[in-house]
Amino acid sequence: MQIWDPQHECMPREEIAQLQLERLQATLNRVYKNVTCYRNKFNAAGIVPEDVQSLADLAKLPFTTKEDLRLNYPYGMFAVPLREVVRIHSSSGTTGKPTVVGYTKNDLKVWSNLVARFMTAAGVTSDDVVQIAFGYGLFTGAFGLHYGSELIGASVIPFGAGNTEKQIMIMQDYRTTALVSTPSYAITVAEHMEKMGVDPKSLLLKVGLFGGEPWSEGLRRDIESRLGITATDNYGLSEVIGPGVAGECLCKCGMHISEDAFLAEIIDPETCETLPPGSVGELVLTSLTKEAFPMVRYRTRDITSLDYSACDCGRTTVRMSKTMGRSDDMLIIKGVNVYPSQIEDVLFAVEGCQPHYQLVVDKQGAMDTLEIRIEVTENIFFDEMRKQKEFLDNVARRIHSVLGVGASVKLVEPKSIPRVEGKAIRVIDKRK
Numbered sequence: 041m042q043i044w045d046p047q048h049e050c051m052p053r054e055e056i057a058q059l060q061l062e063r064l065q066a067t068l069n070r071v072y073k074n075v076t077c078y079r080n081k082f083n084a085a086g087i088v089p090e091d092v093q094s095l096a097d098l099a100k101l102p103f104t105t106k107e108d109l110r111l112n113y114p115y116g117m118f119a120v121p122l123r124e125v126v127r128i129h130s131s132s133g134t135t136g137k138p139t140v141v142g143y144t145k146n147d148l149k150v151w152s153n154l155v156a157r158f159m160t161a162a163g164v165t166s167d168d169v170v171q172i173a174f175g176y177g178l179f180t181g182a183f184g185l186h187y188g189s190e191l192i193g194a195s196v197i198p199f200g201a202g203n204t205e206k207q208i209m210i211m212q213d214y215r216t217t218a219l220v221s222t223p224s225y226a227i228t229v230a231e232h233m234e235k236m237g238v239d240p241k242s243l244l245l246k247v248g249l250f251g252g253e254p255w256s257e258g259l260r261r262d263i264e265s266r267l268g269i270t271a272t273d274n275y276g277l278s279e280v281i282g283p284g285v286a287g288e289c290l291c292k293c294g295m296h297i298s299e300d301a302f303l304a305e306i307i308d309p310e311t312c313e314t315l316p317p318g319s320v321g322e323l324v325l326t327s328l329t330k331e332a333f334p335m336v337r338y339r340t341r342d343i344t345s346l347d348y349s350a351c352d353c354g355r356t357t358v359r360m361s362k363t364m365g366r367s368d369d370m371l372i373i374k375g376v377n378v379y380p381s382q383i384e385d386v387l388f389a390v391e392g393c394q395p396h397y398q399l400v401v402d403k404q405g406a407m408d409t410l411e412i413r414i415e416v417t418e419n420i421f422f423d424e425m426r427k428q429k430e431f432l433d434n435v436a437r438r439i440h441s442v443l444g445v446g447a448s449v450k451l452v453e454p455k456s457i458p459r460v461e462g463k464a465i466r467v468i469d470k471r472k
């Protein structure tokens with residue numbers, strides 16, 4: 041297995057810790073000097089950068105949240121003058137003002153290198169033809185993967201989002217070997233191929249680099265069998281850099297976090313206490329190399345766990361598990377915490393479920409209700425009432441035993457749940 045940057049990806053753990061501490065101290069000095077928001081927060085907490093003498097001291101520092109970024113919109117969190125910023129992106133936030141992030145020339149170099157790491161870990165080499173099916177624009181996905189691919193020396197097809205039939209034609213004609221998109225768009229591509237009568241085996245596609253949204257192991261298996269590829273997961277967020285925070289190797293046992301560039305912690309999202317290794321909680325990230333837009337203890341809201349054990353691939357970096365979703369997407373239904381991805385896992389275990397579903401949460405009087413709308417495959421779109429009832433009861437029973445809450449399960453016509461080009465919308469919460 042190829043490793044892009046063995047020096048940083050395979051460092052002994054004590055050396056990683058030492059490098060992290062040095063870079064953390066430099067980052068803290070920089071933000072204290074250059075970013076009013078951080079200086080004010082540190083002062084309010086009675087802390088100066090010199091108080092951080094070990095990685096454990098990190099816990100003394102205040103968190104940074106999306107709210108801080110909103111209050112400092114657009115450029116207030118930048119740590120360099122705008123003249124040194126060569127690229128601006130923004131987050132895909134759905135409410136209020138987006139958050140604006142910036143990169144210096146060196147940040148872009150580092151970013152490409154981080155993306156090249158996880159693409160290499162997924163098996164991409166200079167022989168590959170990489171088709172980018174993310175939207176080019178303020179979203180970090182397309183540009184991030186684009187520059188990472190070029191750095192590896194792969195041939196990049198900057199197709200952009202949507203226009204699926206043409207996307208497939210290009211895949212055939214240009215001999216695409218690697219597809220970059222959200223996992224839900226990969227399903228849209230598979231469906232179009234089926235409709236167009238294109239046999240995925242007739243293509244040269246071998247690997248998918250999917251990210252930008254939570255997805256289950258069930259969805260992975262579905263994509264792999266329908267497209268005949270290896271589907272890998274990669275994670276990032278614009279506030280922290282974009283894609284390139286973490287990505288899977290071919291062992292597919294968690295996403296390696298580039299720890300020379302990011303310091304990862306897991307906290308309890310309620311009490312904000314740091315949790316011991318292996319605990320499930322909210323991922324908090326501190327950037328260690330970023331110049332234009334450093335982030336100190338950024339609360340990602342993503343729920344995951346960290347595994348520090350050695351990986352068979354030879355990388356020594358910590359691995360984050362597939363995220364269960366975001367703490368702010370967590371549904372509290374009749375007092376029980378439910379993540380959409382748990383439901384997705386259940387659905388994939390039931391024969392006949394399509395990867396298209398929507399969760400509708402509502403209230404009846406004081407009681408929360410959860411309705412699961414599932415698309416079914418055409419061949420089991422039942423003429424027989426009895427079979428249909430058995431199917432629904434089976435799903436409802438499994439949901440109840442996994443989640444501990446009841447749900448009403450409803451079948452919807454094939455293709456009735458909207459298809460997306462980017463991130464899927466899984467939840468409609470009518471209580472809000």
Ligand code: DLL
Nearest residue numbers: 132181251252253254274275276277278282283363
């Ligand atoms: O989605 C960056 C990205 C682009 C990552 C392309 C990977 C590939 P934002 O638009 O700021 O940035 O959204 C970030 O998306 O906090 C997670 O909730 C979610 N997310 C991103 N990747 C994954 C993943 C990009 N692999 C937010 N698994 C994050 C689960 C993910 N959730």
